Amino acid sequence: MFEYLPTPTLLLDQDRTTRNIRQMQAVCDAHDVELWPHMKTHKMLEVARLQLEAGAKGLVCAKLGEAEAMLPSSVRRIFIAYSLVDPLQAPRLRHLAASLDELILACTSEAHAEALETLLATADLKLPVLMAVDTGQHREGARGLEGAMRLAACIQRQPHLELHGLYTHEGHAYGTANGNTQEVAATTHKQLLTLRDRLDSTLSIWPGCSVTAKELATMPGVTALRPGAYVFGDLSLAATQNIMQWDDVAVTILATVVDRPEPGLALIDAGSKTFSGDKTAAGLSGSFYDQRAIHITRCSEEHGFATGPQVDELRIGERVRVVPAHICPAVNLADEVTVICNDQVVDTWRVAARGKVQ
Numbered sequence: 001m002f003e004y005l006p007t008p009t010l011l012l013d014q015d016r017t018t019r020n021i022r023q024m025q026a027v028c029d030a031h032d033v034e035l036w037p038h039m040k041t042h043k044m045l046e047v048a049r050l051q052l053e054a055g056a057k058g059l060v061c062a063k064l065g066e067a068e069a070m071l072p073s074s075v076r077r078i079f080i081a082y083s084l085v086d087p088l089q090a091p092r093l094r095h096l097a098a099s100l101d102e103l104i105l106a107c108t109s110e111a112h113a114e115a116l117e118t119l120l121a122t123a124d125l126k127l128p129v130l131m132a133v134d135t136g137q138h139r140e141g142a143r144g145l146e147g148a149m150r151l152a153a154c155i156q157r158q159p160h161l162e163l164h165g166l167y168t169h170e171g172h173a174y175g176t177a178n179g180n181t182q183e184v185a186a187t188t189h190k191q192l193l194t195l196r197d198r199l200d201s202t203l204s205i206w207p208g209c210s211v212t213a214k215e216l217a218t219m220p221g222v223t224a225l226r227p228g229a230y231v232f233g234d235l236s237l238a239a240t241q242n243i244m245q246w247d248d249v250a251v252t253i254l255a256t257v258v259d260r261p262e263p264g265l266a267l268i269d270a271g272s273k274t275f276s277g278d279k280t281a282a283g284l285s286g287s288f289y290d291q292r293a294i295h296i297t298r299c300s301e302e303h304g305f306a307t308g309p310q311v312d313e314l315r316i317g318e319r320v321r322v323v324p325a326h327i328c329p330a331v332n333l334a335d336e337v338t339v340i341c342n343d344q345v346v347d348t349w350r351v352a353a354r355g356k357v358q
Contacts, residue, residue: 001319001343002254003319005338005345007255007256007269007270008253008268008269008270008274009253009254009334009337009338010251010252010253010337010338011252011253011254011337012232012251012338012339012349013251013340014340014341014346014347015342016249017047017250017251018050020231020232020244020248021050021051022054024213024214024227025051025054025055025056027213027217028055028217028225029055031218031222033217033224033225034223034224034225035057035227036057036058036060036079036206036226037059037060037226037227037228037231038062038081038208038226038227038228039061039066040060040061040062040066040228040328040332041228041229041231041232041327041328041331042232042331042351043069043331043332043351043352043353043354044349044350044351044352044353045070045072045350045352046349047231048070048075051231052073052074052075057224058075058076058078058079058102059078059079060078060079060080060081060226060228061078061079061080061081061082062080062081062082063080063082063356063357063358064080064089064093064096064358065353065357065358066356067080067096068092069353069356070352070353071096071099076101076102077101077103077104078096078100078102078104079104079106079130079167079206079226080103080105081106081130081167081169081226082106083112083115083116083140084105084106084116084119085115085116085119086119087118087122090119090122094124094125097123097125097127103127104127104128104130105120105128105130106129107129107130107155107161108132108140109132109140109141109142109151110150110151110154112140113151113154113155114154116129116161117160117161120160120161121160126160126161127162128162128164129161129162129163129164130164130165130166130167130204130206131148131151131152131166132166132167132168133166133167133168133195135168135170135187135188135191135192135207136172136184137168137171137172138172139171141168145194145198148198148199149198149199152199152200164204165196165203165204165206166192166196166199166203166204166205167205167206167207168188168192168206168207169207169209169226170188170208170212171209173185173209173212174240174241175281176241181212181215181241182215185212185215185216186215186219188207188212188216189222192207192221193205196221204223205224206223206226207222208226208227209226210227210228210229210230210237211237211241213225213227214243228328229326229327229328232251232327232331233248233249233250233327234249234251234323234324234325234326234327234330235284235286235323235325236280236325236326238323239287239323240281249289249323251331252289252322252323252324253270253274253275253286253322253323253324253330254320254321255274255304255319255320255321255322256269256318256319256320257306257315257316259316260314260316263312264307264311264312265305265306265307266294266306266311266314267303267304267305268296268303268322269302269303269304270304270322271300271301271303271304272285272299272300272301273333274304274330274333275299275304275324275325276324276326276329276330276332276333277329278325279325279326284296284297284325285297285298285299285304285324286322286324286325287322287323288306288320288322289320289321289322289323290320290321292310292313293308293310294306294307294308294309294311295307296322304322331351331354332351332354333354334351335351336349336350337351
């Protein structure tokens with residue numbers, strides 16, 4: 001199948017993508033929670049439009065370049081969930097704010113609040129900010145109640161920052177075993193509500209992770225959710241965490257078997273420049289979509305090393321489809337995706353925000 005397509009290429013199943021979008025939107029709508037998808041997963045105008053048309057209130061981006069690339073989607077509200085600090089970005093930030101109905105920024109520490117104040121003063125903007133809270137990933141965000149109170153007070157001292165709410169990325173949920181995410185979701189919810197009630201009961205609450213999104217949507221007090229990978233799924237979500245069905249995985253990597261150097265090993269023409277360097281907790285870069293016991297267990301730049309009990313079934317020249325460990329960086333490595341429907345090619349979509357890391 002797809003013998004006429006060059007490889008490696010990303011295949012995007014349009015029906016599954018649409019179904020994933022509608023399912024997450026339905027969960028949020030049922031619990032009166034806003035959905036702000038993180039576009040870092042797809043980086044495509046076509047997918048952003050599908051999300052917005054289904055009812056998403058806005059989009060989440062990390063970098064200014066991502067937000068700028070999404071403007072043609074007709075998005076009107078964007079949250080930049082990243083520590084912006086460079087005063088040289090002031091003209092771009094001013095233009096972005098003028099192009100939207102609402103632009104929300106992140107504030108991640110007291111030192112960052114002061115740097116963000118300088119940036120916004122340079123841009124002559126006063127904007128709402130969401131205050132980052134560390135709920136267990138140990139990346140950005142206020143640590144503990146005292147840290148959160150200090151950060152909130154620091155934000156309130158800055159003339160160009162307006163405290164709008166609290167956000168977190170509970171990405172450590174990816175480390176839970178066998179889909180047992182309820183505890184992470186419950187702990188995250190309790191931490192955010194406790195902080196909100198101590199700081200200001202009117203503040204909004206914005207958790208964000210595909211692993212916990214549907215759990216948190218059902219919990220009281222959650223204002224908005226910011227999942228990203230749910231739109232396509234990947235090996236982590238469908239196999240490690242078991243929070244989505246294998247038949248819901250919407251993007252696979254089409255590759256060609258290019259060599260059989262020894263028994264127990266086959267090489268495909270997709271390596272780290274296709275899969276990225278991300279792996280599952282079990283050390284897999286990908287697994288075969290047809291669910292044969294074959295996995296990509298190692299990558300060099302242009303080769304994927306396929307091993308497993310059924311690997312000796314593979315033939316040189318055979319086309320194979322692989323589910324990557326982590327879909328977000330895999331999409332970012334592609335210029336475009338091949339869109340399929342009922343296993344027929346129907347379109348090609350450009351990855352508009354590919355490489356937008358500035």
